[in-house]
Amino acid sequence: MITKRIIPCLDVRDGRVVKGVNFEGVRDVADPVEMARFYDRAGADELVFYDITASAEGRGIFTDVLRRVAGEIFIPLTVGGGIRSLEDFDRVLKCGADKVSVNSGAIADPSLIGRAAQRYGDQCVVLSMDIKRVDGRFMLFARGGRENTGIDALEWAVRGVRSGAGEIVANSIDTDGVQGGFDLELLDALAARVDVPIVASGGAGCMQDFADLFLGHPGVDAGLAASIFHRREVEIGALKRFLRASGVEVRL
Amino acid sequence: MIAIIDYGVGNLFSLCSSLRSLGLETKVTRAAQDLIDADRIILPGVGAFADAAAKLRDTGLVDTIRRQASAGKPLLGICLGMQLLFEKSYEYGEHPGLGLVPGEVVPLAEALPAGLKVPHIGWNRLQILKKEDPLFRYSGDEDYVYYVHSYYAARCEANTLAVSEYGLPVTGAVRAGSVVGVQFHPEKSGDAGLRLLRAFSEL
Numbered sequence: 135m136i137t138k139r140i141i142p143c144l145d146v147r148d149g150r151v152v153k154g155v156n157f158e159g160v161r162d163v164a165d166p167v168e169m170a171r172f173y174d175r176a177g178a179d180e181l182v183f184y185d186i187t188a189s190a191e192g193r194g195i196f197t198d199v200l201r202r203v204a205g206e207i208f209i210p211l212t213v214g215g216g217i218r219s220l221e222d223f224d225r226v227l228k229c230g231a232d233k234v235s236v237n238s239g240a241i242a243d244p245s246l247i248g249r250a251a252q253r254y255g256d257q258c259v260v261l262s263m264d265i266k267r268v269d270g271r272f273m274l275f276a277r278g279g280r281e282n283t284g285i286d287a288l289e290w291a292v293r294g295v296r297s298g299a300g301e302i303v304a305n306s307i308d309t310d311g312v313q314g315g316f317d318l319e320l321l322d323a324l325a326a327r328v329d330v331p332i333v334a335s336g337g338a339g340c341m342q343d344f345a346d347l348f349l350g351h352p353g354v355d356a357g358l359a360a361s362i363f364h365r366r367e368v369e370i371g372a373l374k375r376f377l378r379a380s381g382v383e384v385r386l
Numbered sequence: 387m388i389a390i391i392d393y394g395v396g397n398l399f400s401l402c403s404s405l406r407s408l409g410l411e412t413k414v415t416r417a418a419q420d421l422i423d424a425d426r427i428i429l430p431g432v433g434a435f436a437d438a439a440a441k442l443r444d445t446g447l448v449d450t451i452r453r454q455a456s457a458g459k460p461l462l463g464i465c466l467g468m469q470l471l472f473e474k475s476y477e478y479g480e481h482p483g484l485g486l487v488p489g490e491v492v493p494l495a496e497a498l499p500a501g502l503k504v505p506h507i508g509w510n511r512l513q514i515l516k517k518e519d520p521l522f523r524y525s526g527d528e529d530y531v532y533y534v535h536s537y538y539a540a541r542c543e544a545n546t547l548a549v550s551e552y553g554l555p556v557t558g559a560v561r562a563g564s565v566v567g568v569q570f571h572p573e574k575s576g577d578a579g580l581r582l583l584r585a586f587s588e589l
Contacts, residue, residue: 135551136508137530174576179509205403209576210532230399232574255433257505257534300507329503355508385509385530 137385138348138377139179139356140370141212141333142363144169147186149195170203173363176370178209179385182235182358185215197229204230214262218242223250227258235260235303240294241276241283251298256330261299263287265320266307272320279307288327295328302328303358305335313339316347316357325353333358341368341376348382387411388587389424391451393441395466396432404573404580410587418450426587427454431466435477435491435537438466448484455486458564460589465535468560468567477537487562489542494535498553505536510550512558512570512578519547520589521559521566524581531558531570531578538569564589 145152150164170181183203185196193216204211213226214235223234234254240246240261251259264275265287272287291302304324306317316334324332334347335358344357362368374384388405390398392414405412413420421427429451431438442448455461463471472483475491483491495504509530514522533550539557549555550570559568566586572579 136506136510136533139508204400206407208400208404208407208573208579210574227397228399230397230403232400257507300505331503331507385511386528 135383136355137179137383138354139333140177140344140374140384141180141182141356141358142173142178142370143182143184143335143358143360145184145186145360146196146199146215148189148192149199152186166199167202167206170207173370174207174209177374177386178370179356180210180212181207182212182214185213187216197225200226200231201229212260214260219246220249220253223254223258227254233258233260233301235262237262237264238276241274241285244293244297247294247299248297251300256298256300259299260301260303260333261291261294262303262305263290264305264307265317272323275307279305279310288323291324291328295330299330301331301333303333303335306337309337310335312337313362315339315343318347318351321347321351321354325351331355335359338362338368341373344373345377345380345382348377349380387413387424388426388428389420390414390428390430391421391442391445391447391467392416393431393438393445393447395438395441396430398430400571400573401428401430401464404583405587408580408584408587410583416445416447418447421447421450421454424459426460426462426589427451429461429463429467429470431464431470432534433466435466435469435475435483436479436481439470439475439481439483442470451484452486455563455565460586461486461565462586463565463567464573465569465571468569469537469539471560471562471565471567472539472542475537486565487539487542487545487560487567489539489545489557489560491537492540494538494552494556497538497540502553505534506538506552506556507534508532509575510552510556510570512548512550513555514548516547516561519561521547521561521582521585523585523588525578525585529578529581531568531572531575531582533570535569539567
């Protein structure tokens with residue numbers, strides 16, 4: 135069967151990884167290529183590169199970085215950040231990305247998902263969502279989680295999948311940074327509404343959080359995290375061995 | 387030199403990079419002479435079958451591919467490129483393939499038990515049925531490979547080298563003479579994929 139996936143997420147600003155600290159055996163923790171190599175060797179199933187650059191110049195550096203990573207690392211690469219047009223899709227796919235993640239770009243122009251899916255296939259289009267509870271409802275947030283769009287997040291997911299999104303990344307603002315586990319209630323609600331792979335993001339603090347995610351929630355396909363991997367609080371190889379021993383099918 | 391057939395479907399960046407990382411010389415081409423000069427040929431591909439088959443025909447390379455394959459030159463089809471090796475596909479209608487491997491390509495959705503998602507996308511374990519095949523010279527029982535597809539090759543049991551379990555044994559690798567095909571993406575399957583590409587380069 136298809137394995138559950140473990141996905142480290144790397145934020146890149148002006149061609150450098152931010153938030154990376156203290157990696158043994160990595161000379162330059164801010165070098166995306168070195169970090170990609172490190173995670174590849176550690177057994178990551180996929181890498182997400184998130185471009186948090188604001189300038190056009192930084193964007194150019196990012197695509198160079200992506201090309202270098204994709205030239206050396208032969209696992210699926212997902213790219214997000216600043217994707218607002220088909221030209222943006224084209225730019226990162228040509229540099230070796232396999233999937234492209236849209237968030238604000240899809241809120242600004244919901245037709246982007248459908249147009250991209252038609253041109254590159256559903257499997258290429260990932261809908262990333264920042265979600266927060268407001269008065270007991272899951273709401274879609276924009277601007278890096280600062281602004282309530284007033285859109286119901288579950289309905290947004292259904293709409294996105296209907297338009298052609300082949301995967302959903304659900305980032306829970308409520309659990310993000312708390313390290314108390316993934317937002318299982320949100321993920322179950324999503325899994326009941328859409329039938330594409332769901333990537334859980336936000337809240338992982340320890341290995342058991344991943345086991346709880348995969349064992350009780352078959353609708354979730356992958357767990358994504360950044361800081362716990364970057365800070366070596368959870369080591370991917372050990373995590374995957376732990377998951378397999380717990381009865382979760384993973385690639386070792 | 388490995389000739390990679392360029393017929394305008396899909397992105398060859400990762401495939402070229404992975405072969406280059408193995409120290410192999412590649413040439414992305416749509417010239418018949420390159421296929422004749424090459425030691426090996428790779429037929430890549432993503433997208434829809436009918437569109438890809440038409441684009442491949444438009445290159446005028448089909449006869450050359452057939453002649454090179456029947457002369458015993460190793461030919462590797464990857465993903466949709468593997469599906470094109472079969473006699474026909476039932477993806478949105480009925481479309482003829484190259485007919486180099488007996489069998490046909492059918493929708494996964496109709497064959498899968500309820501609850502399994504289509505496309506079959508992600509890492510799945512490769513169950514090698516014919517371990518003696520030189521394509522698996524460097525492969526092991528714990529190799530996982532990366533799939534992305536909604537159709538699969540059926541009625542090709544005699545030619546099947548490996549499968550992956552997804553509600554049914556999904557055809558993962560096939561062989562007919564010097565023609566081999568893999569449904570998964572070796573260029574996205576990490577070390578396991580690189581080992582398979584290395585084995586192909588030594589066929």
